[in-house]
Amino acid sequence: MAKIKTRYICQQCGYETLKWMGKCPECDSWNSFVEEIEDKKTKHDLFVIDKEVQKPVSINSLEVKEQERFSSCIKELDRVLGGGIVKGSLVLVGGDPGIGKSTLLIQVSNNVAKSGKRVLYISGEESVYQIKMRAKRLSIESENLYIFAENNLNIIEKYIDDIKPDMIVVDSIQTVFSPEITSTPGSVSQIKEGTSRFMKISKKVGISTFIVGHVTKEGSLAGPKILEHMVDTVLYFEGERYNTYRMVRAVKNRFGSTNELGVFEMRNLGLVEIENPSKILISEKPKGVSGSVIVVTVEGTRPMLVEIQALVSPTNFGIPKRTATGVDYNRVSLLMAVLEKRVGMQIQNQDIYINVVGGIKLNEPAMDLGIITSIASSFRNIEVDENTVVIGEVGLTGEIRGVSFIEKRIWECKKMGFNKIVVPKNNLKGLDEIENIKIYGVENIRDALDIVLGG
Template structure:
């Protein structure tokens, strides 16, 4: 009788070891190794799409057609995907529990089914009656939408052969398992096997597939990093669970631009797209208070106006408290140091809190000037002009550096009725002839603060 061989696999990164070890040498996580029985089939079979031998072809001899797409009938999602769902693509959607992944995807399934295409919604987390309850709440009654509660990968593949759908939704990839692999559902081996088999189905048959992925407590997708490399697009759901607004961000897209953002509002009838998020996000900006400023950011190809708020108050403890929501905490700490050194602002004994209104996360450096102005406004208790927008990256010497897509940002400001925009001086060239809006170019944070706060 052949001896059964086992191995230990890190559930965070997929590193394999012949024996159990406490700390993974690859990702440095503790107590993540789980014993798994070695699979007899070749590891290379997991990633082969076509087994037929092909000859290398000169690139100038190849002819391609435009990628065939179909619409989800949700404009915000279509734009994030680059113009719609590409036929035969594999899309990974991740997000926190309760954020609205399953709700949006069943809405997408209904829209696609109503267009005449067959859709298979396979759930390993809910029964068909639980899915029907949600569908009834969302008024979903399409006859081309097939619901299937199963997490056995072999059975799901059989139903795909029977129904021959145009689109598949798998909720979630962590619950799907292959009987040929001895490890439990959600393990690295099962996730790799499930994703690779759905990838083969998508590429060979031309079925567009959405797979839902869970996230860890750190906010990254659960499972090995190779999961994100295997799929064609990765969508992240963002936003506070108890906030009405949800954001879908494309962090990888082989068929469109990355970092594209779609904004939705959660209502009793599901997720409703927000066509003009800038107007919504700044509609409740308070008047006559300090610490609030509007910034213009670019998400993918879309300009957005967002409200930044800061609260600065004397600390009651020996070490001041600093907190940032929606922006990088380390970046905020750097800007506070620049304020102290280059603007002479004594904030080392102040508690400082930064917040981006609406639950949006901003990462680009063009919001630096807005953070600086909001902190200074709250510290000096001087309100800013409600019709002013701040744009600019702040360097360590206090200089204001130029940003990209300045025309798009200013056009968005004009559309929403703002009449003054503070921009880096290097961006002013070519903007002098802008009508109905005043462009103020500044070289450093002192000039910006003097203009906004009056010294």
């Protein structure tokens, strides 16, 4: 009898070793190695991605072809995907549990099925009756939408051949498994094998495939990083579970722009797209209260007005408490240090809380001046004029640096009725005068606070 060989695989990054290790030398994860039986008999069939070109050719001899797409009938999702669902593409959708991934995908499946295409919805987590209950609540009914509760890859492939769908949804990739691999579902080997086989189906037959991926407690997609490299598009579903707004963000897209953002609202009848998120996100801005500032962020090609709130109050303990929701905590700490050093604001003994209203997460440096202004407004208890918007990146010396897409940001402010905008002085170069809007160019945070707060 042949000796059974085993190997240890890190469940975070896929690093392989012949012996167990407490800490992975590749990703520094602790206790992440799982023993798996090495099976050298498993064969992986080769497949050709492009049937038309199977040998090296000169780049000058090729003509650019427009990707064949079809609409999901949800404008916000089509925007994030770059104009619609690409035929034969493999899309990975990640997000926290209960955020609405399954709800969105079954709505998309229903829309595509109603357009005349066949859709196969594969669930490894719910029974067909559970899916039917959700579908009934969402008023989903289409003869071309097929539901299948299965997690065995061999059986799934058989029914894909029988039904010949135009689109597949797999919920989720962590639950499907290949019987040829001895490790449990959700392991690195099973995830890689499952994704690889769905990729072969997508490219070989031209089926558009959506696969759902779980996320870790840190917010990144569970499983090996190679999972994101194998797919064509990676979408992240963001938002607070107890907040009605949801954001779908593209962090990788081979067929369109990255960092595009689609905004939805969770209602009783499912996810409803929001075509003008600026209007929704600032609609409840309080009046006559300090610590509230409007800023403009650009997500992909879309400018959005967002409200940043700050609360500054004396601490009751020796060490002040600082929290940040929706923005990077380390960036906020840096900006507070700039306020203390460059403006002389004594906030070292103050509790400071920062929040981006609506559950939006902002990573753009153009939000810096808004964060600083909201902190200064709350600390001095001076209200920011409700018609004012601030834009700018802040450096360590207190200077205000220029930002991109300044005209697009200003026109969004004008559309929403704002008439006073504070921008970096460098952005004024070549900027045309806009009617009914007063634009102030500032070089440092002192100048900005003098204009916004009156000194």
